Amino acid sequence: MSGRPKKLLLLTLAAALLAGVFFLQGSLNRDREQLGLTRMQPLENAPPVLAFTTVALGGFRGLISNMLWIRAGDLQEQDKFFEMAQLADWITKLEPQYVHVWLVQAWNMAYNISVKFTDFGDRWRWVQRGLELLRDQGIPANQNAVLIYRELAWFFQHKMGANLDDANMYYKQQWANEMAQVFGKLKKPDLDELINPQTDDQKARARLLREKFKMDPVFMKEVDQHDGPLEWRLPEAHAIYWAALGLKIAANNPSKVKAEDLITLRRVIYQSMQLSFYRGRLVNNPFAKAFEFGPNLDIIPKVSAAYEQAAAEDAAYHDHILQAHKNFIKDAIYFLYEYNRISDAAYWYKYLAEKYPNADVLDYSKPGTSPARSVSLDQYCISRIQDDVNGTPRDRIEATIEGQIMTAYRCLAIDEDEHAAGCKLLAQRLWDNYMSRIPAGDRRKAVGLRPFAEIDREMLRRILDPEHGAAPEVRAVLLTKLGIRGDTARAPAPAPGTNAAPGQAHE
Amino acid sequence: MQRLYAIAWLTWKAAFRFRLFLVIAGLLLVSVVGLPLLIKDDGTARGFTQILLTYTLTAITALLGFSTLWLACGTLARDIEECQIQMLAVKPIARWQIWLGKWLGIVSLDAVLLALSAGCVYGLLQWRAHRLPPDQQQALRNEVLVARGSAREKNFDKEIDARADQLLRERLEKNPLETRQANLGEVRRQIRESVKAAYELVRPGSPSRPWRINLGSARLHLRGQPLSLRVKFNAAEGSASGTYGGILAFGEPPKTKTAQSPVLSMAPDTFHEFIIPPDLFDADGVLTITFGNPNETALLFPLEDGVEVLYPEGGFGPSFVRALGIILCWMALLAALGLASASLLSFPVAAFFSLGLLAMTLSSGTMANAVEEGTIAGYNPEKNTRGSSPVDLVVIPTFRAALKVIRLAMDFSPVDSLSTGRRVTWTQLGLALSQIVVLMAGSVGLLGIFALSRRELAGAQAVQ
Numbered sequence: 001m002s003g004r005p006k007k008l009l010l011l012t013l014a015a016a017l018l019a020g021v022f023f024l025q026g027s028l029n030r031d032r033e034q035l036g037l038t039r040m041q042p043l044e045n046a047p048p049v050l051a052f053t054t055v056a057l058g059g060f061r062g063l064i065s066n067m068l069w070i071r072a073g074d075l076q077e078q079d080k081f082f083e084m085a086q087l088a089d090w091i092t093k094l095e096p097q098y099v100h101v102w103l104v105q106a107w108n109m110a111y112n113i114s115v116k117f118t119d120f121g122d123r124w125r126w127v128q129r130g131l132e133l134l135r136d137q138g139i140p141a142n143q144n145a146v147l148i149y150r151e152l153a154w155f156f157q158h159k160m161g162a163n164l165d166d167a168n169m170y171y172k173q174q175w176a177n178e179m180a181q182v183f184g185k186l187k188k189p190d191l192d193e194l195i196n197p198q199t200d201d202q203k204a205r206a207r208l209l210r211e212k213f214k215m216d217p218v219f220m221k222e223v224d225q226h227d228g229p230l231e232w233r234l235p236e237a238h239a240i241y242w243a244a245l246g247l248k249i250a251a252n253n254p255s256k257v258k259a260e261d262l263i264t265l266r267r268v269i270y271q272s273m274q275l276s277f278y279r280g281r282l283v284n285n286p287f288a289k290a291f292e293f294g295p296n297l298d299i300i301p302k303v304s305a306a307y308e309q310a311a312a313e314d315a316a317y318h319d320h321i322l323q324a325h326k327n328f329i330k331d332a333i334y335f336l337y338e339y340n341r342i343s344d345a346a347y348w349y350k351y352l353a354e355k356y357p358n359a360d361v362l363d364y365s366k367p368g369t370s371p372a373r374s375v376s377l378d379q380y381c382i383s384r385i386q387d388d389v390n391g392t393p394r395d396r397i398e399a400t401i402e403g404q405i406m407t408a409y410r411c412l413a414i415d416e417d418e419h420a421a422g423c424k425l426l427a428q429r430l431w432d433n434y435m436s437r438i439p440a441g442d443r444r445k446a447v448g449l450r451p452f453a454e455i456d457r458e459m460l461r462r463i464l465d466p467e468h469g470a471a472p473e474v475r476a477v478l479l480t481k482l483g484i485r486g487d488t489a490r491a492p493a494p495a496p497g498t499n500a501a502p503g504q505a506h507e
Numbered sequence: 508m509q510r511l512y513a514i515a516w517l518t519w520k521a522a523f524r525f526r527l528f529l530v531i532a533g534l535l536l537v538s539v540v541g542l543p544l545l546i547k548d549d550g551t552a553r554g555f556t557q558i559l560l561t562y563t564l565t566a567i568t569a570l571l572g573f574s575t576l577w578l579a580c581g582t583l584a585r586d587i588e589e590c591q592i593q594m595l596a597v598k599p600i601a602r603w604q605i606w607l608g609k610w611l612g613i614v615s616l617d618a619v620l621l622a623l624s625a626g627c628v629y630g631l632l633q634w635r636a637h638r639l640p641p642d643q644q645q646a647l648r649n650e651v652l653v654a655r656g657s658a659r660e661k662n663f664d665k666e667i668d669a670r671a672d673q674l675l676r677e678r679l680e681k682n683p684l685e686t687r688q689a690n691l692g693e694v695r696r697q698i699r700e701s702v703k704a705a706y707e708l709v710r711p712g713s714p715s716r717p718w719r720i721n722l723g724s725a726r727l728h729l730r731g732q733p734l735s736l737r738v739k740f741n742a743a744e745g746s747a748s749g750t751y752g753g754i755l756a757f758g759e760p761p762k763t764k765t766a767q768s769p770v771l772s773m774a775p776d777t778f779h780e781f782i783i784p785p786d787l788f789d790a791d792g793v794l795t796i797t798f799g800n801p802n803e804t805a806l807l808f809p810l811e812d813g814v815e816v817l818y819p820e821g822g823f824g825p826s827f828v829r830a831l832g833i834i835l836c837w838m839a840l841l842a843a844l845g846l847a848s849a850s851l852l853s854f855p856v857a858a859f860f861s862l863g864l865l866a867m868t869l870s871s872g873t874m875a876n877a878v879e880e881g882t883i884a885g886y887n888p889e890k891n892t893r894g895s896s897p898v899d900l901v902v903i904p905t906f907r908a909a910l911k912v913i914r915l916a917m918d919f920s921p922v923d924s925l926s927t928g929r930r931v932t933w934t935q936l937g938l939a940l941s942q943i944v945v946l947m948a949g950s951v952g953l954l955g956i957f958a959l960s961r962r963e964l965a966g967a968q969a970v971q
Binding site: 079081082083084085086089111112115116118120122125126128129164165166167 | 546547548549550551553554555557558561747748749750752771772773774777778779781926
């Protein structure tokens with residue numbers, strides 16, 4: 001056979017072989033994996049550039065990657081960062097399946113390079129680069145790499161969530177702004193409208209969530225129900241999401257996951273839940289035109305449960321975790337008390353006394369002298385803002401009471417009524433506590449505090465003072481809420497000893 | 508000259524005949540236009556411009572460099588191998604004229620290609636800059652698309668040496684035995700370092716000594732213009748956040764107005780740039796700067812590069828042209844190298860030899876390391892030990908000499924200067940011209956001309 005028929009035959013044969021390879025490749029890859037013939041997973045669903053570089057360059061990829069890595073190191077030493085995003089992109093494209101390459105490059109950008117800049121906007125850009133590298137490229141190229149999920153969660157928890165970086169508040173504000181594109185600015189995030197979007201706006205926001213932030217609203221809701229309620233505009237919620245997703249991925253590939261990786265993922269979850277408790281609620285301050293953070297008190301039962309679960313699963317750190325749990329419960333009690341949720345505070349105080357019967361709540365320097373069962377809830381909470389009422393000078397006590405009352409009015413102005421009532425209650429208790437320790441008689445007049453109502457009136461006068469007080473819009477809100485008309489001179493004195501929010505005291 | 512031009516013209520014609528000019532020009536233009544589409548920047552206009560300048564000019568230099576070397580080797584070696592040079596050699600034209608004419612032809616070809624591609628880069632930069640919002644445009648023109656001069660504090664070496672000598676004398680007077688027992692050179696070095704540290708140190712909770720930077724005659728055109736401060740410091744102790752606070756204050760009342768920064772968050776061991784408000788220097792052009800250290804650890808601002816003031820000193824365009832001038836000097840050297848190799852060797856060997864030399868030059872970092880460590884046997888940083896090899900006796904001095912020669916050409920960084928908004932000066936261009944073209948290319952050229960003059964051209968066999 002020669003000429004044209006031969007060529008046609010060869011072409012047909014080539015096409016048939018190619019088709020055969022196409023169908024066989026999948027099972028070959030599975031066999032490779034099952035029989036342990038390859039150390040790494042074959043690259044799947046890779047973008048064309050990535051697929052090309054990994055296949056076309058073969059063994060030379062490592063060499064080129066090393067050269068680029070050396071160049072990146074040299075440039076970094078010379079403080080030339082403008083090439084770093086490009087070099088990280090090339091290095092990870094050349095070695096897409098080495099998980100540590102992704103981790104190191106992302107860490108370098110988010111941690112090492114970001115702090116080299118004084119401008120917080122510049123820093124935020126590099127933190128974003130690190131996040132995006134892991135989220136947008138690292139995870140798609142290594143969908144079962146638990147370490148990448150852990151690292152991503154850690155960036156949210158530590159780099160953005162913790163306060164180690166001077167720019168952490170800027171990061172939080174920027175992230176809240178980004179999330180506002182998905183959830184809207186002022187309302188509480190609604191996951192249901194993103195799971196089943198009805199309007200064009202909802203559809204666009206759901207698409208943004210899936211395509212830009214690579215998050216699944218269905219799984220977000222699962223996480224929210226299991227570990228929340230969470231404030232999705234804050235980084236902690238995202239730390240929990242990515243760690244939970246890592247755990248889910250790990251559950252699908254149990255043979256490829258190390259036990260310690262699972263522990264670190266769970267650690268991210270309960271630590272982020274703890275952070276979420278401390279300041280996992282966004283409070284809109286319309287006067288400062290910025291967000292403020294408040295504690296997320298609804299999450300307390302789940303955080304407590306997460307600690308207990310982590311302690312049970314992590315034998316090496318069992319005692320440390322329980323110690324952290326104990327401290328968390330103490331904080332939770334105080335926060336609940338401060339937010340006027342007295343019955344919840346009492347519940348957790350009882351829980352503390354039962355779970356940790358020997359835990360001291362007052363004087364930690366004398367173990368065993370102040371277990372929860374022998375100290376009242378009021379005593380404990382007052383001691384939190386003032387370690388030793390007896391030894392504290394009168395002026396400091398009065399300043400503390402004034403501070404609490406001012407906080408109460410400030411909270412009232414931004415619709416944090418529960419917190420306002422709690423602060424007022426704490427101030428009243430502090431006043432009662434101090435005065436109860438002074439014996440009756442002439443001495444009481446000399447070292448005693450001014451009447452509580454007088455202090456309260458003075459604080460209200462200060463905050464409503466048109467010249468030196470709060471901003472006009474804050475004053476207007478307070479006047480309305482307190483039902484006061486006219487100037488501060490005519491402001492009625494709040495009833496002394498009330499447990500209600502300042503606004504409610506006059507109703 | 509006419510003969511030189513004639514040979515140069517023949518080289519041009521050959522470049523067109525072999526479509527070399529068109530291919531290289533096409534490649535250069537593709538790289539200039541294509542790179543901006545491929546590269547990933549840091550997200551800022553400044554970063555994008557820096558990476559664009561660096562990558563496009565580096566790509567142009569690399570492409571042009573290789574093609575120059577290839578063309579230089581090819582044009583002469585193949586002329587000799589294919590016996591075409593015999594047509595020239597029998598004419599009333601000297602061998603050195605043939606050599607020099609070819610060199611001129613290649614360099615002029617490079618000049619045109621460089622101008623073409625660099626013109627596109629310049630146009631691209633300006634076009635993109637114009638499309639930016641005004642504030643970013645301003646930042647770009649202040650920091651990158653600008654030619655900035657630099658001023659530092661006066662040199663304190665004399666004072667430091669005098670003080671170190673005085674302290675050493677006092678110490679020896681107190682303890683004369685030390686004269687015999689101690690390594691005096693080392694003792695003096697340590698005293699000098701401690702004296703120097705006193706100039707560099709900013710104690711915790713204290714302001715620095717005033718850094719007085721004389722702007723010289725530049726003050727005359729800097730009225731009303733913001734300047735830039737570039738600082739770098741080392742910290743005595745690490746910080747958990749990786750950054751330290753600092754407050755910068757400018758001016759010296761009542762001689763000048765003053766300005767102060769808020770508390771800045773700065774990382775150690777890295778350069779930070781800040782804008783200095785205009786008109787804070789005095790009538791003599793002295794700008795006074797102090798740094799407040801609110802941290803709990805001492806900070807050290809190195810005398811060499813700790814504090815530097817950058818000021819606008821000219822347009823980006825002229826600086827860009829001078830930088831291209833330096834790149835052309837490199838091309839001239841590569842052309843001389845290729846021609847010199849081809850004067851003596853056949854085309855493949857000449858090309859291999861020239862590329863080998865180029866690779867050696869590009870790996871001068873390895874040589875520098877070996878020279879610094881004093882051995883090629885490797886250094887163990889963990890144990891702080893060095894190996895040794897008998898070969899070091901020969902290799903290290905050879906490397907040292909080679910580095911000296913290489914640095915004559917490589918000690919210029921026009922692309923780097925452009926991307927950081929530094930001015931490429933006429934002095935730098937003049938130095939590049941004298942060191943790279945006159946000295947290095949001239950020496951290589953003389954060797955090449957000598958080799959070509961001595962070569963038996965009629966002995967070559969025509970390649971069919």
